[in-house]
Amino acid sequence: MSSLLEVSGISVTFDGYRAIRNLSFSIGEAELRAIIGPNGAGKTTFMDIVTGKTKPDEGKVIWGEKSTNLLRLNEARIAQIGIGRKFQRPTVFEDQTVQANLMMALRNKRAPFPVLFWRPSFEDHSRVEELASEIGLADELSRKSGELSHGQKQWLEIGMLLAQEPRLLLVDEPAAGMTLAEREHTTDLLKEAAKTRAVVVVEHDMEFVRRLECKVTVLHEGSVLAEGSLDHVTANPQVIEVYLGR
């Protein structure tokens, strides 16, 4: 299987603290992957590097068939070539409607002048409605997103990611603060998304990870400790010691 994203040997130091040490990671075209690890293991920093927010001190991040070097691109360019990111807190544009949020995320031209003259076509409208029903917000299209519940905002953000049509989705703790029913819906959304693209889920919650039924990568102190099925990694004595044992 050819890999979509290939991260090799990256290291980052913040004020003398080595947040990421010689980390290597790769993911294929249509794959669901969970990343777990204790606090400070470098999960969020890893996402920051892939999305261009943080530049690593050393290492390589290679993307796609053309082997693009992501370290040379800025955040906006990386998003444009097909990497979508969901933050830990739900970050939607609270002052705008669900429709406007989705419309903004929809895959279209991103430069100021085309956007200024852009008006939604019939397809754009139906695509937004389709996405809204997928994330269970079809009846909330004209509501301001600031009014939605916490779980609904999380879904809206996932919907915005899907609207971008990324080839790789990075999702940071999607289940945080959700009710049980909401978690199940979220699991389904992510599994469905992973059929056509790569999805990386960073998560604390073991139960949630178990439900994803996917390969798991365990991070510890900035590097990969173990990789494999959830049962495989939870049987690993090192993993039990640093993470599960506590």
Added chain:
Amino acid sequence: MRQSFILRNPSILIFLACLAAFTVIVTLLSHAYGTAFISTSFVKTLGKTLCLCLVAIAMDLVWGYCGILSLGHFAFFGLGGYMVGMWLMYARTELIVAGSMANAAIPPTPQEVRDAIGTQIFGVVGSSEFPPIWMFAHSFWAQMALVVLIPGALALVFGWLAFRSRVTGVYLSILTQAMTLALSLYLFQNESGLRGNNGLSGLQNLPGVSASQDYISVWFLWASAVALGLGYVLAAWVVSGKFGSVVRGIRDDEARVRFLGYSVEGYKLFVFTLTAIIAGIAGALYYPQAGIINPGEVAPIASIYLAVWVAIGGRGRLYGAVIGAALVSLVSTWFTGGQVPSVNLGFYRIDWVDWWLVLLGLTFVLVTLFAPKGIGGLFDLVTERFAPNRHGANYGPDQGSLLEKEGRK
């Protein structure tokens, strides 16, 4: 869900109707075309106020919608004024010089005429040479193009440097203040070629127009009203579609917009430059009505006033900016004109010319604390503008983001 542009922005029609009614009423009460109820100088004040409303719209676009608290937009306003002033002074002096030389025995050469104009204009700063920046002053169209090009180019270069380095929040505000201060100090020098602290004067006289100021003042009022109307429609159009969504997204959470794939710097630069151009046009219409422009006009305080107007009127809505600018600048004219009777407290006389600034400052603080939506917020009582309750949280993590109190009814 799909409606026409006007339907989605009902404030446009209401605004244009009010503006038209205002213009017609002032015209009918003027010396030139009506009952002479309003003095010509007051017509000019009203015309100038319309220009200030236009620059307030620009400020609202850049601050209220895009979250960039620029405290330098009066620099662009002043530059627009200087550009139009150069042509007005040159053309009018040329007519005077040509008139006085016409009686000479030998007809003057073009060079002699040009030298004479230079002596007339720059005698006051002890020079008679035309500085290179007056190269296009003889051409009306070139100078009109510069009204747009000079503020636009300055904003483009300044904005590119500032936004590229991701300067945001209060640091950007300080940087814009430094820009307008630097421009003001530069213009104060006689070597700047724009007559130093004398500035450009006599701008109320249009070359080749024999009509009296009674008429000219009304013409400028019309021109200002048209510019304000067009500016309002343009601004409403810019913020109505997806562009408006992106720009408001930048105001509330620019990192998120970046991860959606929009180049935040490009959008900021676009809005900054567009508003600088609008400000330049407003200035070009303002100063012929004021009659004089000097470097004091682009002093840092002027741009701060602009932010105060928009804040009092209510940022993030275009009509709020217009109302704020019109009301505060007219009341300010009234207070500082010495027409308000002083209050005698027995032990102290409150002279409003001196105390007006204190009153304005107090109003600003009170509005910010107790009515953050400003005067524009009053309209929400009628239209029930709908906004989410955020339980005290702001609409986004960025410094310029809309406060909950500004959004909520």
